[in-house]
Amino acid sequence: MGALLEKLKPMSKGQEEMLQALKSDEYEIVGLFGPTGSGKSLFSVLYGIDAILEEKYKKLIISRPVVDVVTGKELTAQELGEQFYEIAFAYLRDILSEFIEWNKVEELIKEGKIIFADTHYLRGRTFDDAIIFLDDAQNIPPESSVEILMRIGRNSKFVIAGDPVFQKPHGVERDGATVMREVLIGEENAKVVDLGLKDIVRPGARRGIRLLIEMRMRNRPLNEIEKRILDAARIYAPDADVITVVEFVDAKKQFEITAEHVPDALIIVKEGYLGRLVGKGGERIQKIEQDTEMRLRAVELTLDFTNIIRAVHPVSWIYKHVLDADFEGPYLAVKVRSNEFGAFVGQRGFHVKFLDAVFRKLLGVGVKAYEVIEEEETGRRKKRR
Template sequence: MTEASQIIQLPSNESAIALAGDREENLQILSRHTGTKLVLRGYDLHIYGQGKAVERCAAVIGLLEPYWREAQNISQPEITTAFQALDTGQTEAYRHLQQNELARTRRGEVIRAKTRNQRQYVQAILTHDVTFCTGPAGTGKTFLAAVLAVQALLNDECDRLILTRPAVEAGEKLGFLPGDLQQKVNPFLRPLYDALFEFIDPEKIPDLMERGKIEIAPLAYMRGRTLNNAFVIVDEAQNTTPAQIKMVLTRLGFRSRMVVTGDITQTDLPSYQASGLVVATNILKSVEGLAFCELTSADVVRHPLVQKIVAAYELHEQKNQSSSK
């Protein structure tokens, strides 16, 4: 095998930092995937290794150029997706994924689907009235749905945005929390507020809520209603009972869209209680007009450690299932 090397010149220090990642973790990922050695010297990235390995590494870095050239942070899923695109001959589809801007945050950060599964999830929401999405923490289930919901509201594609989730606790009871009912349920709804704050000035949200443009409430508040011309997000649906998920699904009105998200591996229901999300998926999977998406640990876009934690738990559960057979 012939040893080879290549130098990629980066336009700025910010670009070098974006490509290298925190503690040069991105360079380590590229090295592990290709068997090359990467050394960053100033604005020059040196790649050493076997000829084809160097070419493969450089090709992936080239696919990632739209990110590092604009000094945008690059996550591990984006690198993994770039490798998948290169190895399966889908580089054009990957470039399209990069160009498909969903929105910009109040700080000007570009929001786009970062993996192929996330892109399929976004497309499902845009083309179906009801979309189910399951996956572990950090895969963007709620965030991407909130992005599309806020854009629909701001573009007058719907009259109101409704965010709801069951008030089921992981280890605490509502009665032990201080305050009135709204204050008691706010901790459960905080992730939904966090997503909204990325796109709407927090000072404007109370006014939008007062005018009924945005409603954030426990799932129980949905009973007996018909939700017309609304974008509805049902979060943490793994903690619904079968009766609750049926109730909220049948609230869907005309010109409305609903996204149901959850992680079926993190159910906080009693052990004897079946998860409504699991039951609904089994019952409705053959119903035309509904979309079902599954995100995996490969789609985790939070801190890199989150992906490792999720993968470790998945391996542990697989071992337990094997030993119980």
């Protein structure tokens, strides 16, 4: 391991997998996908600088889109002039401040060993003996990320990082990170590392993600049923901070969900406000149900999404067998004990398809279910054999 990476200790399984993928000579392409604060940029840049200091590669090319936060437009080096490189230097300085003296980084830049490349002007260039690092891939069109991929020359490594869930542009379904992740899965000599909420280690990042999710929920457009429920909640529980309402009556019909405990809609409230919405004896939410003629349930917004699964899944006790629910690319990956996996998925997969419909409407992410054989269960099976 290089001198800079020695200063950096992985703090989660996802970070360990990311580090091994970067260091491995087996992979020419490494895709790192997950939320901010999970170390994608830090690990990639430290690995790249270590590699050029050890002369494994001749140069580190960093390509990162500069986006106007107001308009959402990607800005070019031609438009920004010197400011483009000032932004690039600030980005690199923020990443490296605790690991290497900035004057040493400046020397590498002057020597042409660290190069900043505008994503718009890569056509026609070929990078040999280089590490190419494309960061924030969710902010560029898919064809631009593929264009960079085509620039890889001899003895080169391409590292792409992005967030296909929380930081992708609003209203864009097929962003660069999402598409490149799909392209790289199963690609020869490529490795995809999915990082989730459990891999967020940067102070404040978890709170930032929670606030970002809350903002997206508050801004999502409501249909007429959802507006009617929200209006009733404001009348009967005026002191409850309701973030959003999501109804799924049609999804229940489509996937033949008939269990009585499954609500018609879910009310999401800010943490600490559930009691105010429900009322001491449940009288407030009962009045909202009577007013709207809808079967309702309410949950607080946290980063533990098992509470939503518990609230809407057709099998009332299934949450006890959910071992983990975290993001994997543009999906919520739910890991379920093998002995109850069938109950979670449902006949013809209707239970998990119903969950998928709910989460897509609420958060814009799909749901995938994974069967997990726990170690104790595996041990019992071995004894029987």
